Amino acid sequence: MNKHSRIFRSFLISYIVILIIPSLAGYMSYRTSIAVTQSISIENSVTLLQKSQQMLERRMAEVEGFTRQLALNQDLYVLMNQKKRSSSDDGNVYDIWKIMKEVMVFSQTNDFLKNYYIYLRNYNVVLTPGSAYFRPEHYYDSAHYTKMNMLQWKSLIMDNTHSREVMPLKPFSLNGNPTSVISYMQSLPLDSFGEQAPATVVVLIDQKTIASLLSGVQERYGGWTYVSNAEGDAISMLGIGEQEASAMNADSAFNKEKQSQFYKDDLVITTRSASTGWIYRAGIPRSALMENANYIKYISWSVTGAALIIGLVVGWILSRRNSAPINRLLGVMREQFGKDEPIGRNEYDFLQGNISTIITSNRALEQELNRQLPLIRDAFLKRLVAGEFQTLEEIAAAASQADTGLSLNEGYVGILHIHGYAGLDSVEILNELSAARLLLRQSLRDIDGRILMTDLGSDRVVAIFPAVCETTDEQTSRANIEQLLEPFAALMFSEYKITVTGSFGDPFTSEMEVSRSYEQAKETMGYADYTQRKGFLWYANIRQESATYYYPLDMELRLISTVRAGEEAEAKRIVGSVMQQNTEDRELSPEMANQLIVELKGTLLKLLDQKAFAESEQFEEVKNRVLEIQLAGAIDTVRGELDRIIEAMCGMITSKKNDLHIKTVEQIKQFIAQQYGDSELTLYRIAEQAERPEKYISQLFKEVTGTNLSDHLEKVRMDRAAELLQDKSFTVDEIALQVGYNSSHSFRRAFKRVMGVAPSAYRQSLD
Structure with a gap:
């Protein structure tokens, strides 16, 4: 045994040494290359990102300078302070043309000023580098924010006062071409602080133009850049989606204040502008970061892999040599399980200790099961007398689990009542009743150990008396039970001053009939309580003697x-x-x-x-x-x-x-009529308002009206949409928003499904 112990130790030490040494060497080389490469890449990335930041801030300063030049333009100042002579006056056309010519040069020399417009409030005109729109809605038709209708556009931009204000990135449609822009807004003159300024300058800067200034990181590393304002709204995105950026900012694992950190598979570099408060982030893929270390990693892991293979081969040889005695020991233990084995200080101590633990646990489990056996038996008897079992096989399985040790093919069910405690429920009385029940059950068990018992309330015990022999007739069996119980009742009274009466049902001839006999015993006990009968009463006797009605x-x-x-x-x-x-x-x-x-x-x-x-x-x-x-x-x-x-x-x-259902449905209809324009109006919202479950509301509405709740909501929206289509001041997209649809495409499909024609065709049919 000592020999085998020394071989096992030599195998274990050699195997660990062979595997750990090359693994540590490869890991140290790998970590060193990562640290060096990461440090260099971070420095280069920070520098590159800061240069891009400086370029973008200079270009934004040019935009601000452009608005200041407009504020100093005397011709524009005169024009925006002129008053219209009449409501039909379209304004000073020459001066408007002159201003357009003066400012057009800016859009030709600066790509950040390629798209801008000047709104003159007095003439209600929009000036762009190439056109003048005497109706702002005409400009809106060619250039507008995708998710902003005209009324919102005028309210948010035209009718407000702005001072060097930058609107974050928003979807935009320019002459039918979708894009995304940020908007630099400035009211003129610069000291305008009232509710409405004479003029407003809006510079639209395309996302692609901004992204071109930040493309250095992506071109060099294949990463991404993301710029947001202080509130977290997107200014520019390149190589990353808005949802990904939002998820990253919301992730608690991402530290927004840290300059460099690893997030998922990217190294994220963060800088913040001191002048604008904008946050610049660049992400470098780990694969690009590790490009210079890949060669070192390849060499390190090649050497490590070769060493591991050699170590595994040596370990396999040693393991095979040392596993033979262990396998022989396991074979012996399988054959001799449960027998004592000599304990020595060697590798077998571990096996012997675990086997001893298993045996000890098994004994403890067995003791616990034996302790729980009375509870299992009591639960079985309660289910049996309650008639919860469906088949004889189910009863047999439960009886075997409860270890009743009896076959209940024939017998009687009785209820033994301890008198003198009715209406008393104090702690002392309940304790005394528990002791009385225990004495009663123990005394019965001493008389006949085959009797099965379970408690029924605090002062009653259900007892199942098996038949003495199968050939005994019913009259004799009842007499035998009475002969057994009369001395028992006398003993309980003389020894413990406990008065006991009993009621019994008809005999059962199968385990399935035990519950019937129990119900008869309950009825007999009720009759005994009603008539104040003492002693032992049988169900067969009360059927003839009963002079009271049954209505419990x-x-x-x-x-x-x-x-x-x-x-x-x-x-x-x-x-x-x-x-x-x-x-x-x-x-x-x-x-x-x-x-x-x-x-x-x-x-x-x-x-x-x-x-x-x-x-x-x-x-x-x-x-x-x-x-x-x-x-x-x-x-x-x-x-x-x-x-x-x-x-x-x-x-x-x-x-x-x-009537209650109809009232509930009417309340639902009223709620829908008020809230149909809410795109978030769902079955959950309606059920919450009605204070009923969703499934109940849906079924109730269908039963009362014959229409699905979703179909009714759609019909209400389409009826309102048909009314709005008669007013040509609303576009189809605006109507879709008003009746609760975020998507105009979904609205058109729903309108055609309900009305049979498309919204545009319906409007034409009205003409």
Whole structure:
């Protein structure tokens, strides 16, 4: 054993040395190359990004200088302060032409000033380098922000005062060509601080023009650049999408203040402009960053890989040589598992210790299962008497798990009641009852260990008595059980002052009939409590001796709840069950029969006193019908009248539910009529307003109106769109936004689907 221990240690040490030494050498070389390359790349990237930043800021300074020159232009100053002579006056055409000629040169020499316009408020004219628009809407038709209608454009840009204001990157359409621009806005004169300035200069700078100044990083490394203002709005994007940039800024793993950091597979460089507050970011792919280190990495990992292969071969040889005794030991342990083995200080100690732990855990688990066995057995008995099992196989499997050790093919179910504790529920009384139940069960177990018992409430115990022998008749079996229990009851009273009575059902001949015998025992116990009977009572005796009617409280509560829910069939079934119990299983005197009818009438009158029935128009009629019920003939006649009254009462509940449903649907329609223009109006929003689940709202609307909720919302929007199409001051895109569609394409498809024609064709048909 010492020999094998030395071989195992030599194998382990040599294997670790062979693998660790080349791995450490390769890793150190790799990390050194990364550190050097990363440092150089960061310095170069920061320098390149700062140069691009300086170029962009100089060009933006040129734009600002252009607006200042316009502010100093005397001709423009005179023109923007002139007043129109009349409403039909289109303005001083010559002066407007002159200004256009003077400022046109700027657009020809500076690509940042290629697209700009000057808005003169007094003439309501828009001047561009090549044209003058005496109606701003004409300029809007050729050049406008994609996601901004004309009213928004005038309100946000024309009617506001701006001072060196830069609007972040927005989608723009220029002569039908989609692009993205930032907008530099300046009100004239420069000291305009009122609500409306005489003139506004707007310089539109194309995203591609800005990106060309920042393309150095991408051209050199194949990376990306992203410029945003202090609020995080995009100014320029090259090689990265807005969603990716937003996700990066929102990621808690990304430090916005750090100059250089790795984010995912990119090295991100960040600088901030002291003059504008703009944030410049450049991303360099890790692959480009590591380009210079790839050669070193290739050499390092080649050497490391070769060393690893050699080490694996040597390790495999050593492992094969040393695994043979271990495999032989495992074979012996499989054959001799559970037997004691000598413990020595060698490699087998680990196996022996683990096996000992498994054995100890197994014993602890076995002890815990044995401790839980009474609870499992009690749960099995409760399910058995409640009738929860569906097949004999299921009962057999559960009985085996509970380790009952008995075959319940035949026997009796009884309920033993401990008297003297009714209505008492203090802690002391409950503790005393627990002790009394324990004594009762222990005494019964001493008399006959085959009896199975489980608690029923605080003062009752359910006991299952197996038959003594299969050939004994029922009368003899009952006598045997009474002979067994009478000394037991006397003992409980004499020794512990505990009075015990019992009730028993008819015998069961199969495990599936245990629940039936239990229900009969419960009924017998109820009869015993009612008649104050002592001793032991059998279900077979109360059927002939019963002089009271059967209408327990739980049956009345079930009848009340089913009628309140409008479940007509179930309510009639409960009434039928009560009648069957009192006509077929009992022989009631006329007085008891009349008393039963009075109880049933009382139940119905309790229901009618509730608000759900009192508000119905049929209330008085149904109430009078209930009061008129009498036992004048056969009890079946009374049952028929009860069924008709229950049918009427359930109809009242159903009618009230329908009225409530109609009211809810009307509220939904009103909410849709108010909020149809909200593009975020969804089934969830509607259900939230109605304070009902989404699925319930959808089904309810369909049942009441015969129309899907989504179809109704679409119809409301299309009807409103048809009205707006009659007003030609709105474009189709504007109408789409007003009726709750963010996409004009989706609106056109929906309009054609509902109205049968496209919106433009519908407008033409009105002409």
